[in-house]
Amino acid sequence: MDQGSAVLRGALAGSTGEGGATHSPPRPDPDALLARLDDLRAGYGHLSGAELLRATLVQGPLSGGTALVSSFGVESAVLLHLVASIDRTIPVIFLDTGKLFPETLAYRDQLQSLLGLTNLRTIHPDSRALARLDADGTLWSRTPDHCCHIRKTAPLDQALDGFAAWINGRKRFHGDVRATLPTIEGEPSTGRIKLNPLVTWSAAELDAYRVTHRLPPHPLAGKGYRSIGCAPCTRPVGPEEVPRAGRWWGIDKSECGIHRPGV
Template sequence: MPQSDLATRVSALNQRYRHHSGISVIEHALRDPEAGKLALVSSFGAESVVLLHMVSVTRAATPVIFIDTKMLFTETLVYQQELAERLALRDLRIIRAAPGEMAAEDPYSTLHQRDTDACCALRKAAPLQSALIGFDGWITGRKRYQSGTRAALDFFEIEEGTGRIKVNPLAHWTPEDMQTYMDENRLPRHPLVAKGYPSIGCMPCTSPVVPGEDPRSGRWRDQSKTECGIHFENGKMVRKGVTA
């Protein structure tokens, strides 16, 4: 679809749902022809249960894409299985990097030690882009409070360079909103949160966070890198200031 038409659709969607709640945005977006065919991309991380629950109670057959990098914490893998069963997710798609590409680019699983960007591109970004083929857009957990660049984040936006829509139902939520939703719906927390991991990625690149530190300071600690690169702007992977 031409970019101008996509921009018109996104503008119309934002106008239509600008006063809706997060769960209402999901409910309508999953049924609105203007939004097209959508998938939820989830890391099954610290706050992922909110969107997963919303999808489960609005349309449990929504495709849920989970990227198994083969370097995740065991706790994440167990949590993913438990949540999928508890929430009765009916179309969970576990994706991984192609074996041939893994053998060629990271045969000894040491790529993260010398080039974290390349490792994320191989294990996360490339598999996700392949998994999203056939979809018109995807649902993300991005929120305005996460960074200054998101201060004007809308419910619907164009993913530059891909021709897809990104849906951000939690754009206006605060950290308190997230905790309240989890409490009210009695949703299980990721077990690593209680151990000092407010942001959870791959095991080699995630460390605990002490009180007073930024919640994402445990991701790629002591590096300038802050993003795995699954979001796109101007046709390029975003490396900083964006979370899935």
């Protein structure tokens, strides 16, 4: 077994889902995922942004079977515009946790209309899980990881069922675990490929793209919010802070869990 296979097999052995996953896809084949990842990186790993999306999605190895997952947050318009410019029918999955800012829901509607997205899928947490585990809606204040699991990870797992790959908008300048992200990632626990087309983009490049293409800002962008998730777990940040400093501030948590360890 080569070193890459050993690493991936180790990750697979340790992937049991977060907080007791309610959705259990078939165990992926680690060798098949590594081989696919090698092929994709050899052919497309040097690309980013529109070039990466076009090469992989338009009659490329990821055409069909790929979804974009978007939070419709402060930086989301750029990736949504890039994808819509290539194919407005690509599934766009939006996770409405039930705890979002109303401004985010309005922004989703605005961008859907502006970009002509024809396959926007708004998904929600399982109502029975909420009734059983978060009846008063305050789970976020006690065990946020558990709250993220039932409001984010579990419903997204279900929504991505049947997709071989997904696109997301993380960038290295977000820092922390995102600082070293590759452009093309494999997700051992699901066997899916993840495309990170904006991973090398800077905040200035995102702003420039948004202005050039006349994309509206998120309604909260002008109020100091530079990374937006659920309302109870998001605050504005000061100019001296990194964008994600306003997420789950004051506790040891920087990710919601939908981005599982990748290779």
